[in-house]
Amino acid sequence: MNNRYGKLASLVYHLDKPVGRSFGDVEYYLERLQGTSGPILEPAVGTGRILIPLLQAGLDVNGFDLSQEMLDYCQRELELRSLKTTLQLAGFTDFIADRPLEAIVVPAGSFQLLDSFEQGIAALSRFHASLKPGGRLLLDLDPVAAIVSVQSGMRTWSAPPHGLITLNATALEKDYCAQVTREMHRYELWEHGVLLETQLEQFSLRWWGVQELRMALEQLGFGEIVISGGYQYGKTPQDTDGIISFEARKL
Ligand SMILES: C[S@@+](CC[C@H](N)C(=O)[O-])C[C@H]1O[C@@H](n2cnc3c(N)ncnc32)[C@H](O)[C@@H]1O
Structure with missing residues (x-):
């Protein structure tokens, strides 16, 4: 989903x-x-x-x-x-x-x-x-102009008390006819350099x-x-x- x-x-x-x-x-x-x-x-x-x-x-x-x-x-x-x-x-x-x-x-x-x-x-x-x-x-x-600026990138957040969350967003597709962009979002929760949890989400917008x-x-x-x-x-x-x-x- x-x-x-x-x-x-x-x-x-x-x-x-x-x-x-x-x-x-x-x-x-x-x-x-x-x-x-x-x-x-x-x-x-x-x-x-x-x-x-x-x-x-x-x-x-x-x-x-x-x-x-x-x-x-x-x-x-x-x-x-x-x-x-x-x-x-x-x-x-x-x-x-x-x-x-x-x-x-x-x-x-x-x-x-x-x-x-x-x-x-x-x-x-x-x-x-x-x-x-x-x-x-x-x-x-x-x-609608923002459709062109959908691109891959990484962001991070501190997750108290000791965690770090990273989000890697990968731009997969821009369907200009349907006016839809699709990305894969990979969330990771880290603590003291150890990966505790990963979640993948497909993210799409019209x-x-x-x-x-x-x-x-x-x-x-x-x-x-x-x-x-x-x-x-x-x-x-x-x-x-x-x-x-x-x-x-x-x-
Ligand atoms: C960007 S957040 C906005 C939350 C809030 N309205 C605000 O302004 O902070 C988008 C929300 O849409 C919900 N959402 C995504 N697809 C949905 C759907 N098909 N029906 C209802 N909610 C949906 C997500 O779970 C998420 O909570």
Whole structure:
């Protein structure tokens, strides 16, 4: 299975992007969701990096994720702060929303982890079905230009108390027609120079065009679409923007 976020990948995410760490997205989502009284869902919620600040702001947010390891971190972070919410072990195309949602938020380019056009459309149509009329979908994309910069490389993290984690990412394929990149991620946990554990994960992303996603949203019954660059609501995206944010309303 691709994009598994198993034990070592989850630990790396937790170390690299701890709860509350913002790339401008935490503030952006807090501002865009201000005053939302109804239920909000964060698909691919991960360790709660965004979910927890939203809960702390008094918003009614639930989450789901396909990785039990990521959800375990999230649950622990919630307990540390005496926060409660519902976390569901589910994927983008089979999650259950037990009440009509006021908003769905998909930060951090997580939507691109669905690595085919068809799966992306299936997720968008499930989002549409789960929203109440007038409800909003807020979703981030990495700019498509980044497809060319996907390349092999190595990163390391200290894993307290004595460990070191290495990640060797090998770029395997760039399928420009399908707009999909595939990498092999090899995680290794070392202690005092001894290799304790290795995990391999296939990692793939689909790179959506801006107008492609706009048309898909329109065809699925979304309107009032606002596309913004660099977490500045309403600012037309430029090539220099590191992120492109969509906001669309269920008609
Ligand atoms: C980049 S992390 C984002 C976590 C969190 N939203 C944040 O902003 O920090 C991506 C998350 O997507 C989850 N994921 C990957 N494929 C998924 C799928 N098909 N359905 C649901 N979650 C998925 C991973 O397990 C991981 O927790």
